[in-house]
Amino acid sequence: MAQKSSMIKMFHSLWAYVVLAALLISLINAIRGRSQGRAFGAGNRNLALLPLVAAHIQLLLGLGVYFISTGYHALKAEGMSHVMAHANLRDQVVEHPLTMVIAIVLITIGYSRQKRRADASERFKTIAVFYGLALLLILIKIPWAAWMD
Numbered sequence: 002m003a004q005k006s007s008m009i010k011m012f013h014s015l016w017a018y019v020v021l022a023a024l025l026i027s028l029i030n031a032i033r034g035r036s037q038g039r040a041f042g043a044g045n046r047n048l049a050l051l052p053l054v055a056a057h058i059q060l061l062l063g064l065g066v067y068f069i070s071t072g073y074h075a076l077k078a079e080g081m082s083h084v085m086a087h088a089n090l091r092d093q094v095v096e097h098p099l100t101m102v103i104a105i106v107l108i109t110i111g112y113s114r115q116k117r118r119a120d121a122s123e124r125f126k127t128i129a130v131f132y133g134l135a136l137l138l139i140l141i142k143i144p145w146a147a148w149m150d
């Protein structure tokens with residue numbers, strides 16, 4: 002049981018690198034594509050899809066981690082006001098999941114919007130704006146101290 006718990010947490014922790022790398026590559030490609038006035042081909046489409054799939058997988062992993070987290074156990078045992086009064090518990094139960102879900106929703110909206118644009122420059126711009134905002138939110142809410150230790 003304890004081993005299963007740490008396994009999914011480990012995957013969530015490792016997969017964060019994939020999400021960050023995919024977002025960063027896709028974002029840089031979109032900014033360069035727009036500024037260089039490039040056409041939007043299959044390579045660009047795949048580079049836009051990569052962070053979407055990576056983020057959706059991270060959402061599933063995050064949900065798995067959520068229900069075995071210290072914060073969730075504290076929520077069940079002590080209630081919401083206890084969780085809210087402790088920064089680390091509040092982060093696990095509320096701030097991190099909520100911020101990350103918003104980031105993932107932004108990626109999903111950005112992806113489906115660019116798909117509906119005919120103009121290459123508009124597609125690059127849509128990706129740059131939505132993925133850029135998502136990356137910012139993710140960077141803000143990664144628990145850096147816990148991740149790096």
Ligand code: HEM
Nearest residue numbers: 050053054055056057058059060061064109110112113116
């Ligand atoms: C809790 C889990 C998940 C939720 C709530 C979710 C939700 C969504 C939503 C709302 C869309 C619609 C985007 C649009 O308007 O086009 C979408 C698209 C997509 N999702 Fe997920 N997803 C989840 C898990 C996954 C997983 C695990 C994968 C891959 C292994 C995945 C891959 C995709 C792909 C490839 C698309 C879009 C394809 C396209 O439009 O070209 N999703 N998802």
Ligand code: HEM
Nearest residue numbers: 014017059060063064066067070071093098101102147148
């Ligand atoms: C792009 C999305 C996300 C990224 C990049 C991300 C990244 C991370 C990272 C790096 C950690 C630290 C792991 C460690 O201690 O080594 C973490 C912890 C955690 N994540 Fe996420 N996460 C994301 C989405 C989510 C979502 C959607 C949920 C819940 C629905 C979630 C729930 C949690 C929980 C509960 C922890 C704390 C685990 C614990 O210490 O017991 N995450 N996340």
